[in-house]
Amino acid sequence: MRFIWLLCLSCLTTSAFAQPADAAKEALREQLQMLALLPQQGGATTLRVVPEQRDNTTDFSEAELQQTLHQFWLSHGVELDDSRQLLTDEFYRVNARVTQLLALHEQQVWLPLAPGGWLRPGDNHRDIPAIAQRLALLGDLTSAPTTEYDYSDELADAVRHFQRRHGLKVDGVIGSETLYWLNVTPLQRATLLVKVYVEQTALRYQLPAQYVLVNVPAYELEFVNDGQLVLQSKVVVGLPYRQTPMLQSEITSVVLNPRWHVPRSIVRRNLLPHIRKDSNYLEQQAFDVYDLQGQQIPLADVDWSEQAYGRFPYRLVQRPGEHNALGRYKFHFANGFDVYLHDTPEKSLFAKSQRALSSGCVRVEKAAELAQWLGEHVVADARKWQQMQYDYTTTQWFKLRQRIPVYIVYWTAWVNEQGIAEFRPDIYNKEPLAAPAVHSETHGD
Missing domain, CATH: 2.40.440.10 (L,D-transpeptidase catalytic domain-like)
Incomplete structure (x- = not known):
């Protein structure tokens, strides 16, 4: 994971200020909609938008968007001269992934998978097609999901990719932790990404050069x-x-x-x-x-x-x-x-x-x-x-x-520089939206 933040605001905001005014306004509106995913408590109560009204921001003027965002970030210790300062590459990466996850939330029914035991490459199980489809929806399986019950080598590679970006043991075995993360819903993922994005952004404005x-x-x-x-x-x-x-x-x-x-x-x-x-x-x-x-x-x-x-x-x-x-x-x-x-x-x-x-x-x-x-x-x-x-x-x-x-x-989620969403088990049970560490899935660790 990369935690390096550019410290020069002019470098951070060049692309945002270079955009046409309508594009910058749209990006501010998207930021407000993204932040509205947060639970309505603490600093988030300064938002004029609640999750059920995320799409009702089209009539906001740019000045209203600026003021609402300014109040939100100020409540998190970030004082901005212009809210467009936060239209960084990182924001666009997080927003793109959150938008994709919300589309999945609206279009897919995320029923719990419960195979009843560990699955290993070479196994045959009725849940294999559902697992393959889920990995394809999340971007870990790049080919068409299988309709066969066989746990193939190709599917095992997708599971390993999934495990790697969730900080799990990369062995292709679908055990308790891997299954937990497969069952975390797109809305839960999106909300966690936004929560940690706010925490990271708040710290970024304190970080020195060393x-x-x-x-x-x-x-x-x-x-x-x-x-x-x-x-x-x-x-x-x-x-x-x-x-x-x-x-x-x-x-x-x-x-x-x-x-x-x-x-x-x-x-x-x-x-x-x-x-x-x-x-x-x-x-x-x-x-x-x-x-x-x-x-x-x-x-x-x-x-x-x-x-x-x-x-x-x-x-x-x-x-x-x-x-x-x-x-x-x-x-x-x-x-x-x-x-x-x-x-x-x-x-x-x-x-x-x-x-x-x-x-x-x-x-x-x-x-x-x-x-x-x-x-x-x-x-x-x-x-x-x-x-x-x-x-x-x-x-x-x-x-x-x-x-x-x-x-x-303590950051359990982020989007890396390649645009891939990464998640980590909640080892201290501090994040109600993150997966707790299930220490029984060790496979010899």
Whole structure:
């Protein structure tokens, strides 16, 4: 997914202002109709159009359209001199896809598909023609839909395309998550695209020329410098019951060879069960142990498996090295949740399709590339940074000459630059219109 936004309004609006006045007015009317899909609550109540009256905007003057849209966007923190500023390429992509989905909503009956079990390539099932037709309507199957009951290779390719743009495991198996998304109606899809479009547009007008952005449901990070994409990386985010928080902050330091000061909640939930099974676990995983007064406790002096059954009045700190849960790099930013971006030794996790697996922090697949860019361009002590590149045991904090804004967001739908609508499972159940993550469909993940 691309989150890069052009920051120059003149660049954003050149095509809109170059259009004939009637065309610009029509585009404003289409924007108003698109926004009218939103639930009538919060800022959306400033719209003079409700979903049942979407077609009743033809008599609006351009001044009325401008005023209505201005009020709507102002309620979302976007102050515009001219509403035509939002007639961007992205708007036209989203509007085209929404228009197509609404046409499907009006023309097709979207009955639930319920095959009663998983379907795999080579299977034979009475629902195959209905599945093929649905994939054709959504644009994933480009040939004429089959009327046969056989799950063909051609249909499997269409299912994989569908799975890819929904962030699912791309295996051609129609399981619970794939079936859920096949049953999401065109109106639900259109509404979700509009909702997230508003959220993305509101953020766009805050973004500086340089930032890091993490989209949690997409399991993806982007680093942008001077308005250009520098790095795109897979990430691992927090489990549904240990969620990565949505926030805005600034990266102020990069920590090389970080020590991991384990939070008490992780000690209790994750580490104590291992320690109970193996008294040598702390030594094997390179942990130092401190009492509550800060005095280090020699590992050999205590039967740790026995202590793990009690109150465990100790703090655990993991030394740098191959076992360290933070990997080689930590990107520190102030926040009230004690989370940050960091490397990880568990590289295999990035091969999974569903990556809500951490205790809240964001693990970055390309942490080394991000760290090296910062080391070359914004680390205050560049000389020391270079000197320590072959040191894997000494913990060193490197302050940045300039702070890097970081945004953690929750966007479950968008239209990419090729005009394809992308959706992602609602791993934290924040979007009533998005599909929840169904963790039973793992197929070996």
